[in-house]
Amino acid sequence: MNRRQFFERMGGWSLATLLSAVAARADDAPYETPGFLRKPVPGACLQPGTDTEKTLTAVLDAIVPGPTTDPEGTAGAVEACSLNVLLDATFPFLHYADMFATIIDGQAQDLHGAPFLQLTQDQRVDVLVAVQDTVPLLRLAYRAIRSAFFGGAYNGIGLDYVGYPGPNLGYRHVPEFSFRAPVCQELTADGRMP
Amino acid sequence: MEAFDVVIVGSGFGGSIPALRLSQAGRKVLVLEQGPRTTPASFPQDWAFRAQAKLFTTYTSKDYHVILRYGRGLGGGSLTYAAAMLRAPSEVFDYRDRDDYRVWPAGVTREVMNPFYAKVEETMTVERASWSDVPRCGGIFAMMLDKMGKTADRTMYPIHDCRQCGFCMCGCPFGKKKHLGHNYIPQAEELGAQFRTDCKVDHVEKDGDGWIVRYADAQGHARGVHGDQLIIAAGALETPAVLLRSKKWVPELHPQVGKNLNNNGDVAFLFRLPPSMPKTYPYMGRNNAGVITYAFWQEHKITIHPGAGPPALVAAMDVFSEKDGPKVPLGVDFKHFVRDQYAHHLIPALAIGLVDGEGTVTVNDSGLLEFDLPLTERLKAYIDRVADVGRSIAAANDAELLRTGGDTFEHGDAHPLGTCRIGDDDSRAPCDMYGALRGQKNLYITDGAAVPGGTGVNPSLTIGANAERIAAHLVGEGA
Known part of the structure; x- marks a missing residue:
């Protein structure tokens, strides 16, 4: 390839890239949807004050461990403001907060002879697994706590942690999005089973 | 009036x-x-x-x-x-x-x-998705079936000119x-x-x-x-x-x-793919990920379709491993597992099949709706059949079936x-x-x-x- 051919090819490539970028922008433009194409804005984290809230904060940390309990030191449910899930009036758990803490502490005493706050991370997980069979609502609370972290309910910490980009304008132009070709035999001709 | x-x-x-x-x-x-x-x-x-x-x-x-x-x-x-x-x-x-x-x-x-x-x-x-509309995790699911000599069909949708943002x-x-x-x-x-x-x-x-x-x-x-x-x-x-x-x-x-x-007959589960397989990017594309397999219908009366799903839904499920992954969806192991697996190695899937309706809707004294959907022996047997089918797909692809649900029942x-x-x-x-x-x-x-x-x-x-x-x-x- 001579110098002229090189620049022609580069020029062509650049033009094609530019055109496709413009095409993508033009395609995206009619669908500007300001207000939700962004990651969650960090809101106010409820802070633990009472003994119940301190116990529940330790519960959060056992479910999705944070800097002090995850050996890798990354943020967890507490940093993702997940205490909000248990104490926010929009969720069904608020009225059960004291009951949760009491029962979890009781289970901790039964299993390991100490309050929940004094247990190791592994012991705390033991307690939480055991107690969910006694109080099935806790199973739901665990799910809500995990979902709040990994779903970015209060901030984007969990989204970034798993590499989930979250809100977006669509991936159809992203090369990795699809194989864009048949990859398997199909059973039906028209997509309808007889 | x-x-x-x-x-x-x-x-x-x-x-x-x-x-x-x-x-x-x-x-x-x-x-x-x-x-x-x-x-x-x-x-x-x-x-x-x-x-x-x-x-x-x-x-x-x-x-x-x-x-x-x-x-x-x-x-x-x-x-x-x-x-x-x-x-x-x-x-x-x-x-x-x-x-x-x-x-x-x-x-x-x-x-x-x-x-x-x-x-x-x-x-x-309603029209059939084109192969260009099939998100990557749907394509990989279809490839997994192809490797078994089975079929997967593109699905029908009332979706046109889809942007594939993953929030259907x-x-x-x-x-x-x-x-x-x-x-x-x-x-x-x-x-x-x-x-x-x-x-x-x-x-x-x-x-x-x-x-x-x-x-x-x-x-x-x-x-x-x-x-x-x-x-x-x-x-x-x-x-x-x-x-x-x-x-x-x-x-x-x-x-x-x-x-x-x-x-x-909804049963949710996941496939955990080996690193040798293409990355799944399960957040890209329509939530029903473009294909469905009827290959098990004749024998089991079960269909399975992959789903492009956000981590909020994946993590909210009680996912557990039958092999070397997390046994409970709590703690460090589960946190690291979601991070290490979600974006590249997981395909969420939903099986649908024919089961008896054994649940009940009632209202309480306040007129509020309540329901029961018991995990009966028949439903357990059905879920085990779904798991067997899922394991067969996983095994043919060096993948692992990850089950869901506190008692192996994660309803869709x-x-x-x-x-x-x-x-x-x-x-x-x-x-x-x-x-x-x-x-x-x-x-x-x-x-x-x-x-x-x-x-x-x-x-x-x-x-x-x-x-x-x-x-x-x-x-x-x-x-």
Whole structure:
């Protein structure tokens, strides 16, 4: 390839890239949807004050461990403001907060002879697994706590942690999005089973 | 009191479709919807509960093991469905339950349903996805089947020019996924049908041969409206609840109302792929990930489709490994597992199959809806069959099946059916084959509650086609 051919090819490539970028922008433009194409804005984290809230904060940390309990030191449910899930009036758990803490502490005493706050991370997980069979609502609370972290309910910490980009304008132009070709035999001709 | 020829409770498939057809026949129609009108801006790309709560009403079973939800808003479940619209295979209509009872009426077969399927497909503009529309995790799922010598078919959707943002089930913010607000509802409104939103129906009362519907309007004021005919299409959970709350005024209510709750055989699970396989990027693309396999239908009466799913949903499930992954969805192992696996090595999947409806919807003393969906031995055996099929796919691809659910039962949460089912047997089915509630005059059920059993695939098209069939009967077109 001579110098002229090189620049022609580069020029062509650049033009094609530019055109496709413009095409993508033009395609995206009619669908500007300001207000939700962004990651969650960090809101106010409820802070633990009472003994119940301190116990529940330790519960959060056992479910999705944070800097002090995850050996890798990354943020967890507490940093993702997940205490909000248990104490926010929009969720069904608020009225059960004291009951949760009491029962979890009781289970901790039964299993390991100490309050929940004094247990190791592994012991705390033991307690939480055991107690969910006694109080099935806790199973739901665990799910809500995990979902709040990994779903970015209060901030984007969990989204970034798993590499989930979250809100977006669509991936159809992203090369990795699809194989864009048949990859398997199909059973039906028209997509309808007889 | 205001009076209409027909009052319809609910604006999902079961409500909006009869609303159009009855309006076309010249009837004066009122539809009451408990949720609001929406625009694309009503659908934030947000999986957080507070955003979801605006789009869904969510219920948990009495034992908190199962979560079921239904769509709120004009258009009902169509606002937030994943939009796979597939015809139920013929065998669905022949299904017999544990008592050898044929759950679908003998007069309702696939052949009978075909013209009504076609009507919904045409009105909703359903078309088959192209391979370019199949997201990567759907493509990889298809490749896994191909490696086994099995098939996977591209799915049918009312989605056009999809942006593939991965938020179908939050509602489409780009207006690409067609819901009832794009077709049936505006067509009905043009013909004079009224759709009132933010109206919560409490109960219904007999009024001669007609009905009075008692509801709270958008301002919370108690209202009543008369309908010569009443159609209840508030979803498989709320439809029986409305009727059960009405017992005082409808004392001879059919005893099977609220019984036979069917989960459509939904079982969620995941495939964990080896690092040697292509990366899955399960957040890219439509939530129903483009393909479905019918390869196991003949033998097991199970279909499986992959789902492009956000980590909020994946992590909310009680995922556990049968091999070397996390045993409980708590703690450091699970946190690291989601991070290490989610974006590149997981394919969420949903199996759908034929099971008996063994759940129940009730209302408590306060009139609030409750439901039970017990993990019966039959359901356990079915789930084990699903797991066996899943393991066979995984094994052929050096992958691992990850099961879900506290007791290996993670319900798909979106497809409740059967709580006021149609059927031939007066004692087993509250409704006759045309959705008429037995023992009552001029009261019809046309939604998922009327669909008597599992559909083998995502049920929205069958719910819609059944509503078209009943509507045709109501306007005297036969069927």
